[in-house]
Amino acid sequence: MIYGYDPRTGEPVGAGVPETDSAGVDLVVSAAHAAGRAWRATPAEDRARALEAAADALDAHVDELWQLADQETALGETRLRGEVARTTGQLRFFAQVIRDGGYVDAIIDHADPPRPDVRRMKHPLPGVVAVFAASNFPFAFSVAGGDTASALAAGCAVVVKAHPGHPGTSERVAKLVREALPYPDLLGLVHGMQAGADLVKHPSVVAAGFTGSVAGGKAIQRLIDERETPIPFYGELGSVNPVVVLPSADAQQVATGFAASLTMGVGQFCTNPGLLFVPGGDDELRKALAEAVANTTGGPMLAERIREGYLGGLERLGQLELLAEGKAAEGAWSVTPKVFTTDLATFAAKLPAIGEECFGPASIVVTYRDVGDLPEVLERLEGSLTATVHAADPAEAEPLVDVLRRKAGRLIWNGWPTGVAVTWAMHHGGPWPATTSTTTSVGATAIDRWLEPTAYQDWPEALLPDELKDDNPLGIPRRVDGVLGR
């Protein structure tokens, strides 16, 4: 049995759920695969309505859901209500994305003899998408989170491997979504490590999405490598999210924003700012940072294992000078925010180990003398989901743009990396180990992971999908004879 635990007490909550054995995984995947056949033949408008129905069902149960999740995560009412809203907003956003129809990338080249007529669009991958839920977002990156929403929108069936940190929440969300879908088996749920392994090795599984640790991601990739037919693996693994404060930045705003971003959700965000580069001569800024951090309070982490990981990370960072720490909090699995400091040369000498992610509310303030010294050190950082610049003057940042772009998937100006908007343009990805591919797990283009193109050559109009018929019955954006239009 897998039990959820209350991070405030360290005690199990709920009745527990059984681990899914191999036969159980096969049943769930096979049912999803069968449902997927009907689903991928379902018009986009009907798929969009089903996603909206799922969103409505979750919203209607938000009071129950946040309490359930709070017992298993201790993330609190405000955050959890907000996360349900983000999750249902995301389902509705993907309804909009598939109604728009641009996601199929329809391209038509009429015949130009001797060149044949060639038309191309993307179709859902013909099978089941495996989704590994994250610990730190019991809704938005879990059973009905971004991977699931984008895969269902694409026209794929989904089987989620629940995160053991919130089994009860996972079960409840799955039930609500299944009841709202035209084919309930489109969304399957399995529990347990072995079930996850069985899932990615199942022949009907055509792709896998994962949010978790580098070690976990590598383990799943190894399982996939053992498959007879390889499948794409979309992993979001680890990110240190450097923030560069330039001399023209507002010290007080930086200090307040940093402390808030660092400690939000007890630092359990993949976009948590783990590195802050600040001008070395700026005593005011360092003082403001120390004060802001000292004013924060810790809290319980999601799981005992995550807390242990954080404490291990603190030992590694403990070789540096402690700049400030937050106040301790009540609760069995509580930890305290800690910020360390060192100069650029010392930091550079300790790379790459010192530049690895420490999951939780810890960060390093690295002092630099000259902006010109930064690119060489930034160049040596591992890939991140985000990189942030604080400055009043854009010209000051110019020497950093190229290296930051190559090191991170999202560049942020005078803001903080925590908080990822679900929009058309969002990219939540980045170079290894931030992610394992060049795709995103948040935003409209996340759907692209679950699609494959097909070209139709001289194919009869009667057999063409509506998306590629000459008169464009769905009114979707298409590129026709080289020109993008509608």
Added chain:
Amino acid sequence: MIYGYDPRTGEPVGAGVPETDSAGVDLVVSAAHAAGRAWRATPAEDRARALEAAADALDAHVDELWQLADQETALGETRLRGEVARTTGQLRFFAQVIRDGGYVDAIIDHADPPRPDVRRMKHPLPGVVAVFAASNFPFAFSVAGGDTASALAAGCAVVVKAHPGHPGTSERVAKLVREALPYPDLLGLVHGMQAGADLVKHPSVVAAGFTGSVAGGKAIQRLIDERETPIPFYGELGSVNPVVVLPSADAQQVATGFAASLTMGVGQFCTNPGLLFVPGGDDELRKALAEAVANTTGGPMLAERIREGYLGGLERLGQLELLAEGKAAEGAWSVTPKVFTTDLATFAAKLPAIGEECFGPASIVVTYRDVGDLPEVLERLEGSLTATVHAADPAEAEPLVDVLRRKAGRLIWNGWPTGVAVTWAMHHGGPWPATTSTTTSVGATAIDRWLEPTAYQDWPEALLPDELKDDNPLGIPRRVDGVLGR
């Protein structure tokens, strides 16, 4: 030393080229990496002109090039002149693709407080693309072929691992293209197996393109798995290209077209039709096929190893009845076209082995009783680059469309799979083992393999790339606030 061989005599031709040792690979990759820094900062218009200059240089030397390649491949003047034209046409097409600018997928979401302004576009991967040249296209899938053209267009530097079958041609093409590029080191060339291994393991290499065998592709994937930082691998590995002839098809046209497609280039096409499903009762068709094949003539294959592979494949197919064979040809490495036949049940019983690609002019004619019997067997085929239907009546094909789409990247109506148009809509890819991903190696979207997205959040206008500036100075297609336009 690596020598080219004349397939007509089996004797070495040319002076040979030295294998590139590890230090040599490092030099070539490092030079390419340095040139790539300037190249990726070069505006699309200037990159487009450089691609056109490279095309002009190759066209100006077509007389020399086809003769050089003919000595090493025996593919003949017509084919090789055509292939140079296709190669230069492809370089010019990618100039058009990057001028259009749609390839960067520019998306702008203006701020909608509290949501920030988010803008996203694709940039070239920040490093060197490794390209493994193919044996069977000394120009179009080699040094200046589709992978190189699309990677240079994207803004990446390229290092090609030459195919040992045409080292002299490879050297000459590389020299001509290098001289035409603003930074000659943008295109590097290395020779030898070990050089290929060193290449994909080089830390500055950010992606690899490969056209070749399943075994070769797996070997490169294993080398990539050993890297500290994994990189995407785009392999086109093997394809059997099923063709389904339905009862309403024109028997004589099918027979003539099949024999021509099967034997073109001595069957050395990844899109060669290796399986032909025909109505069992149609003696006229079987007779026409046998006659058409008997009228073909063999020819020398590209390399001794390829010929041995073909002869090995024939042994495997030899368990079936021989339907017809072509005439023998002169030449050391010559082979003869052979077509075998069996019924659907026997074929199905021998799957999957019997369904594997036999590279060369061999095919199996599989007779079926009822169209309704086909989906179950087609379902069990491996993935292919293409699947073809011959019929007069589209309705007859309806039960096959779904399974064929899931099994192949390109569906062809009343045509033949050999011959891949370089257009906006072309998709030259397909499920494993046809390719290792959902991308294409031919057509406009081939460029997508060498790009990575970046999101810019509240980023100052002064630091934004032109593609994302509010007034759209480049006039490229963009999605702004959810609406695709220009």
